[in-house]
Amino acid sequence: MTTAAPLLDVAGLTIQFPTGTPVIDFGFAVAEGETVAVVGESGSGKSLTALAIMRLLPRSAKIAAGRIRFAGRDLLALPEPEMRRVRGREIAMIFQEPMTSLNPVLTVGRQIAEVLRLHEGLSAEAARTRSIELLDLVRVADPHRRVDDYPHRLSGGMRQRVMIAMAVACRPHLLIADEPTTALDVTIQAQVLDLLDRLRRDLGMALVLITHDLGIVGQWADRVVVMYAGRRAEEAEAGILLDDPLHPYTRGLLAASPRLDTSLHYTAGPLREIPGSIASAIAQPGCPFVPRCPLALPSCRLKPPPLEEVRPGRFVACPVTTAGERADAVAVGR
């Protein structure tokens, strides 16, 4: 728990589309220098939340409620020109697909320099020198040569490094990484996550890691927010969440994941699975996880469960499991 005001504070965020409400009353906070992971499957609303923070939501989307405070300012109230200065300079973002995020007809040096000239007003020459330094910082081998390469000459991992170089060019306070390694191979994924963590420490950034991979969360995040169908299901310190998940969805995800339990083999029995799909959350008046939940009570179907802080910094939106948790706490006299 942080005592000082957090760097980023998202609260009660609700994003509406004409076709539905993919993010409902969602919130989380990020302290300076912290790594917070937002975990969810596709359709959970985690990427939309990131776009909302950057104020880059598609036109048809509307922020119906909530606030986003960053370094003491209300981002939702900022006029667009001021928001443009925040973007890239104070909050930067990298995406899953490094292939399409880079302009294919410009050299990588030009693209990094562009950011520097726009935000820092550097001369062409200074921007180029700085681009080479940045490529070196993100551990691109032979940066003097690479700076003049076009994106198609680079591997996927290399391109993601270039994207990271552009993102950290102006030393942002917060870097949002939306599935930064999903398109990459395992060994390259480890390199990129390692790099992000180093940069976080060296540049004093906070990092929001949006991912579907609980393994990544355990290895790299300080705190985890589990998102399901646009709502916060659970939030805790990474280690605690993985050791003792409270929400049935988090428990299901951990059990269904073959990677975290190496003793599993198909001859020994089936994997635990979460039945159904996230689509079943649509139009649920109660808890969105009810149709897939093994513990659901009739009361779960009536209204969405409130998010309760069962212990400091430990939030769970499940009255069924938290009832047990509270009883435990009483029993051991906590």
Next chain:
Amino acid sequence: MPLLSVADLHTHFPTPQGTLRAVDGVSLTVAKGESVGLVGESGCGKSTLGKTVLRLVPPTSGEIVFAGEDIARLPAESLKPYRRRAQMIFQDPFGSLNPRHTIESILTAPLYVHGIGDRAERQKRVAAIIERVGLPLSALSRYPHEFSGGQRQRIGIARALILGPDLVICDEPVSALDLSIQAQILNLLVEMKREFNLSYLFISHDLSVIRYFADRVLVMYLGRIVESGTGADLWARPLHPYTRALIQAIPDPSRRRQAAPLGGDIASPQDLPRGCRFHPRCPIATAVCAERDPALETHAPGHQTACHHAGQLTRPPEA
């Protein structure tokens, strides 16, 4: 005799930048009822290997012996009986189903093409398989875009199984799916294997999925098999430094903020390194590795690797 036996298979493609050696001398066997895992990173040739075994890509040289017959040399017109016995499940549940056809016509067409049953019989089979993969009969009259990724993958499985094959090549069947759906599909594949006594060649980049699913594991790097053994052997005592790196690269909470196990990028298959293909990235490479290409050799019963220094790598990766 194994069901499938591939020997010294090469698949090369001519490109403007030179010959692309996607598969470069691979030998493997799949026994009846066995589940063989093939793991490797993108560009290592695992997908091309799978497609070559099914003759969806023409082999450059080598043998593909299936049930005693060399498929590699059959003319394209004579492949139809083989197609009935060897099938594929694809990675992309969106691209692998024709968006213009209903599920019913997607599943009926293979039976029709192979002249199986009459109209009523075909309908019966289609209904049986769609229910078996966990979809309601009402799915038949719908189009692929009306289904979620996991449901489409079920349809892809139904299509692969409708002809009653012996061998199914699964090309990254769960990597496009959400974690909560992956387990459903893996469990379904296991049930299908038991029920129809299938043999699988299971291709994935994800060692943990392979670990769960395979009886025997092959590790592929730049067109070659670099290590092969039972899952348990491989996990406990990886002999090849690449296998070791793959295992360590799996994100694991017990290794908080640990440095990446392997630097560098995978080399281009158009421009292969001299000597051992892995040596530019290898943490234990020596002079000999840049000179000589190591052969796949047996180091323990059922455990082979292609590494000059395999013996020096006895430390388990978790230590």
Next chain:
Amino acid sequence: MAIVELAPEAPVVAPAVGTWRALRAFLRNPAAVIATLFLLLVTLIAIAAPLIYPEDPLSMVARPFLWPGQNPKFPLGSDSLGRDVAAGLVWGARISLVIGIAAMALGVTIGIVVGATAGYFGGRIDDALVRLIEIFQTTPSFLMLVVLVAIAEPRVESITVAIALVTWPTIARLVRAEFRSLREKDFVTAARGLGYGHARIIFIEILPNALPPIIVTSSVIVASAILMESALSFMGLGDPNRISWGSMIGAGREMLRTAWYLTLIPGIAIVLTVLALNLIGDALNDALNPRLSAER
């Protein structure tokens, strides 16, 4: 195994590809609806021509140079030989539409066969067919048309074939490009893996996915075929036994200063018909391209 309910993955908006969705999108476009209604009217008139004007439109039935409205029996007047302009217009619609549609159908068929073969098989077959397409495309098409019609006898059939011969390369190129990208899709690989024959893969698996751009281009080809026929007739290379809008303009050309209505009336007919076909083509393009219409 639990039966999973059939709900589409929620907030991920999957663009529907159904025919109904395309039809609804098409009907939301007012220009397209008006164009379609106009074209239907022209088609009806063309079909009903023998009922409206049973007599040969080439026969001289009136005093020459009757202006439109001068004689209620001949609402659009008569030409220099005393032929009824209204009858000519109605019968001309017949020729324009017949040649336009037949030439399009023939050209599209040739184009699909050549383009699909080249795109699907690739390699040497593709190289050879691409050369053939290029030969046709680099020859000035109208010149080739004139030569073809001059060699054959100028009759409706030969004109149709000649127009088809100069229009098929457009379709062939389009179909080839579509097939080249579609043949790499997993569902085509799956079809090959299931042992489907080439014909089945080309016509049942791939072609339905390549149809939207072909349909769009086809409507524009009908328009250009009508223009080509008119131009041929204008130059006196049309079928001398049939009246067409082009030949009416050709005949009225010399009286442009004195009896300009002889040029204007069939000219308007051509312009409106071609415009309608192009509007329909545009609307089809929007309706059949889910990516564009999804942006709303």
